[in-house]
Amino acid sequence: MNRRIVDAHAHVFPDELAARAIKQLIGNSGETAFTDGTAAGLKRSMEQHGIAVSVTLPVSTRAKQTQPINAFSIEALGDERLVPFGTIHPEYAGYAGEIARLKEAGVKGVKFHPDYQSFFVDEERMFPIYQALSDAGLIVLFHAGVDIGLKPPYHCLPEKLARVLDAFPSMIVVAAHFGGFQMWDDVDRHLVGRNLYLETSFTLSWLEPSKFTDMARRHGIERVLFGTDSPWADQGREIELVSRSGLTEDELGKVFAANADRLLGLAA
Numbered sequence: 204m205n206r207r208i209v210d211a212h213a214h215v216f217p218d219e220l221a222a223r224a225i226k227q228l229i230g231n232s233g234e235t236a237f238t239d240g241t242a243a244g245l246k247r248s249m250e251q252h253g254i255a256v257s258v259t260l261p262v263s264t265r266a267k268q269t270q271p272i273n274a275f276s277i278e279a280l281g282d283e284r285l286v287p288f289g290t291i292h293p294e295y296a297g298y299a300g301e302i303a304r305l306k307e308a309g310v311k312g313v314k315f316h317p318d319y320q321s322f323f324v325d326e327e328r329m330f331p332i333y334q335a336l337s338d339a340g341l342i343v344l345f346h347a348g349v350d351i352g353l354k355p356p357y358h359c360l361p362e363k364l365a366r367v368l369d370a371f372p373s374m375i376v377v378a379a380h381f382g383g384f385q386m387w388d389d390v391d392r393h394l395v396g397r398n399l400y401l402e403t404s405f406t407l408s409w410l411e412p413s414k415f416t417d418m419a420r421r422h423g424i425e426r427v428l429f430g431t432d433s434p435w436a437d438q439g440r441e442i443e444l445v446s447r448s449g450l451t452e453d454e455l456g457k458v459f460a461a462n463a464d465r466l467l468g469l470a471a
C-alpha cells in the first residue's frame with residue numbers, strides 16, 4: 204500500500220539529551236518508548252512504517268527554556284521529513300519577540316502542554332499570547348484531556364478549550380488526542396463541529412472505532428489529523444488502528460495526509 208502519511212504529533216529531543224529525556228519521561232508514566240528519542244530514531248521509525256513527514260512537538264516546562272528549545276526547532280528546519288514546532292512558556296515575558304522570531308524563521312506552529320506548563324487553557328493570562336499567535340497565523344496545538352503520567356486537575360478540558368475558541372475565533376487550533384484523552388463524551392459535547400482540528404494520537408487504543416468514526420464525520424473529516432505521539436506510541440500500530448477504524452478510503456486519504464498537507468502548506 205502506497206498511501207501518503209503525515210504524522211501530526213511526534214517528539215524528538217536534542218541528541219545529547221535524548222537518552223536522559225526518555226528515561227525521565229518514562230519514569231513519570233510507566234510507558235514504553237518506541238524510538239530512542241532522536242531525530243534519526245524518529246526517521247528510522249518513519250522509514251519502517253511509510254510515513255512521509257512528522258511534525259515534532261517540543262515542550263518548555265520553565266520560562267528560560269523557551270529560547271533554547273526554539274533555537275533547536277529553528278535549526279531543525281529544512282529537513283523535508285520533519286516539521287518542527289516551537290514553544291512558548293506561559294511565563295516567558297518576551298513571548299512577542301519570540302513569536303515573531305519563530306514566524307520569520309518559518310516555524311509553522313507552537314505546542315502547549317497545559318499540564319506540564321501549569322496553566323489552565325482558558326486562563327486570561329494566556330490571552331495576550333493567544334492573540335499574538337493568532338495574529339501571526341501560527342498553528343497552536345494543545346495537549347488535551349487526561350495526561351496518563353499526571354494526577355488531576357487536568358488543564359485542557361474540552362469545555363475550557365471551547366471557551367478559548369469562542370475568544371479567539373481566528374486562531375488555528377489543533378487539539379491532540381482527539382480533543383481530550385479519555386474525555387471523549389465532553390469532546391462530543393463541546394468541541395465536535397467547532398473550528399479546530401482534532402488529532403488522533405492515543406485515541407483508538409481507547410475509544411470504540413464506531414464512536415470515533417461517528418464523531419470524526421460529525422466534526423468534519425477535513426479537520427481530523429492523523430497523529431501518533433511517537434515515541435510514546437508505535438507509529439505502525441497507530442496507522443493500523445486508524446486504517447481499520449471504519450473510515451472510507453477517501454476519508455483515510457484526508458486524515459492521513461491531505462488535511463495535514465493543506466494545514467502545514469506541504470507540497471504532497
Ligand SMILES: [Zn+2]
Pocket residue numbers: 212213214260432
Ligand atoms: Zn505528545
